[in-house]
Amino acid sequence: MERGATDMEDMQMATTLFAVSFRQHDEIAEILASAGAGAGWRAAVANDADGLERRFLASRAAVALIDARGALDDGLSATRRLGGIVATNGAALLVLVSRGDVEAIGEFFDAGATQFLASPASDGELVQALRFAGRYAARASGGTIDRRAIPGASPFDRETGEARRWIVGRIAEESPVTVVLVALSRLDIVNAAHGRPAVDELIEAAVLRAETVARGAIGVDAMVARLGGSEFVLVIEAAGAAVTAAITALDAALARPFAVANTRAVLGCRFGVAQRQPGDDAAALLRRASEALAEAKASDGSVLHVALPDGVAPIDALAIDLHHAIERDEIDLRWQPQVEIASGKITGVEALARWNHRVLGPLGADTLFDAADRADLGIALSDHIQRLVLARAVAWPEALGTLRVSLNLTAADITRPGFGALFLARIDESGFPRGRLTVEITETGLIEDLAAAAALLAELRGAGCRVAIDDFGTGYSSLAYLKSLPLDYVKIDKALVRDIDGSARDRVVVAGAITMARSLGLAVIAEGVERPAQLELLAAGGCSLYQGFLLSEPVGEAALLELMARE
Structure with missing residues (x-):
């Protein structure tokens, strides 16, 4: 549901909030409507996890709020689903936890949370935390926050701002740029069998494989940046057939079994891809890649989704190409x-x-x-x-x-x-x-x-x-x-x-x-x-x-x- 408010006077703060609550009572919206009204928050509140990524992207929110009080597992799952998108889009993710659950903060941080608040003592305390998260998002979207300086960050976490600056530089040079967002899956099985350290080890190993592909397997300039949770991004200075070759190489690298706890684990992955179109800036390119990854996650049959340019009628464009696809033997099969x-x-x-x-x-x-x-x-x-x-x-x-x-x-x-x-x-x-x-x-x-x-x-x-x-x-x-x-x-x-x-x-x-x-x-x-x-x-x-x-x-x-x- 949407709740309107006046525009914010402080333009550094985010005006749009995407709140996720697993409580029957819509407490967050009421707090914002009362204590937060003067600050000008406009909130979209989700009370379930269905289509979470797509709803967050559609809201264009700069701040995500996840209320994990009394729902730690649901909150952590939601954080994992939004963590990569938040990192990619330069947003902020504030998690509310009960004071008895503060030991779980490390897991939420690894999943992509940027701020935390334990059992707010007052409505005003929550509003202040949101105000701080809004300023964080304003800085992050400008590429000035260095996650490597944050205590406890993974050594494979490269700041998202670095990827943004990399993209901006290529756009300024009129070079082709493609963003490939990757979400790893089946990690919950590893977590259940071997614990969180094994999961962290697997994610780091997957990022290392992606870096190996970027360095030597695709023959074009590229970089890899770790995002929140189990997601990372491969940015390539290429388009067309070179992108297909890069994704094929990355898919093959990630499909090989990983060694973990004296056994082997096979991970799944889904891809969201966006190629730079005329008029795209870094933010638009990353946003379209995030939307494509959300579509891939929502699909049971397709592990990869490619974003078409804004304003283009996708099916009309593809219908023309399909006339030649069969004769060119471009139709292939996968087996579920x-x-x-x-x-x-x-x-x-x-x-x-x-x-x-x-x-x-x-x-x-x-x-x-x-x-x-x-x-x-x-x-x-x-x-x-x-x-x-x-x-x-x-x-x-x-x-x-x-x-x-x-x-x-x-x-x-x-x-x-x-x-x-x-x-x-x-x-x-x-x-x-x-x-x-x-x-x-x-x-x-x-x-x-x-x-x-x-x-x-x-x-x-x-x-x-x-x-x-x-x-x-x-x-x-x-x-x-x-x-x-x-x-x-x-x-x-x-x-x-x-x-x-x-x-x-x-x-x-x-x-x-x-x-x-x-x-x-x-x-x-x-x-x-x-x-x-x-x-x-x-x-x-x-x-x-x-x-x-x-x-x-x-x-x-x-x-x-x-x-x-x-x-």
Whole structure:
């Protein structure tokens, strides 16, 4: 919610505050409305963690306030999610903790907090702390704060101001500049098994690998700067194909296992990329990269998001390029492992399309199909991806020869006359066994003609394929689908899974969906599983399979072989 106030008289102070509170009572907004009114604060208050990064970026706030009193774990999680963005954008992050939790300040600092306040004794004390944070943000955005001078800072923390000045210098020289923000994932597993020192060691090792890539692997001038929490930035004096090569090298370096506590750990990572456009200054470039990283974090299928220029209609621009993408063989695939919860074994994969754009780098399936729809190439693209998936899978080595393959069909496929016979002939021509193929249909692709969808799925299922309904729980007719369609699997959407370890209501909803599906004899696959606590709750509820970053992001064949070998 938004609460207005007058403009601040002190222009060094931030006028916009993004507050995160896990309390039912909106205490922060009331304090600002009373004691802070004279200072001119304008606050956006978030009472849950859903879409936190995107909401913070949209608020354009210079100060973030996280109220961790009585909610230490939630507060630390929120700090980790915002810490990198705060560091990148030159903002400030003030954390409120209870006096009994002051020992946790070190963890919050490592996650990206810049200021702390323990159990404010008065409303005025909080307002003064916010005033100080606002001045900190004003200085940080100008690049004058040196985090290396702060006691306890990591030796790999380079001041964000240095990265800003680096960018400003290249812009002044009219040189190409690209910002690649990187967020590491799966660190919670390492923390649970080996503790926080091991996590710190892993992050430092990842930054060192990035610095090695920047120094020698990409052949252009570059620098690496550590941000808050598990995020860092690679800034490159390049554009186009050189950026794609740099991201590929960095992705490969971070995909290699890390040694930690006498064992090996494999980290996941997501990328947000922005290339300098005419009129961009350093702040605009970093902001667009932050927005791109937030989009990548919100996606279950795409680990990389590229920001297009402000004011450009992204799909219109991409639709033109897509006409040549298929003939240039720019469409590639990634495989999202599906894991049997009871055994921990990978039993199948979902095929996900990826567009290796010549200028923008890798783009995810959502962007690809949106561009195809705009260019009236949806059917041609779907046909191409189906052939590509079947050809790749039939050529797999023996180690992958037992995996099921899930292939997504589009709404246009469902309504095409004679598509069932065409699709089955395509499978047989490829040589891939029908019995190892699962076709997935999204709820949104079924709404227009449920009867046609049911007839097509019955035809495919009768021919030996299996059928799954994808993103279950996000549409308006979920119960009708369970009643009317011939299904083998139900895939619980990541939006339902995301908060089951934090919200009792979400747990009830997911448990209800699993119970309904199982009572109809359907197997349940949970999407977007990232944390061990989520998996434990899903297993207790009767879910049989999962996919998500807890095991792995979508990978190529070589990485998939390594995952199978580790089993």
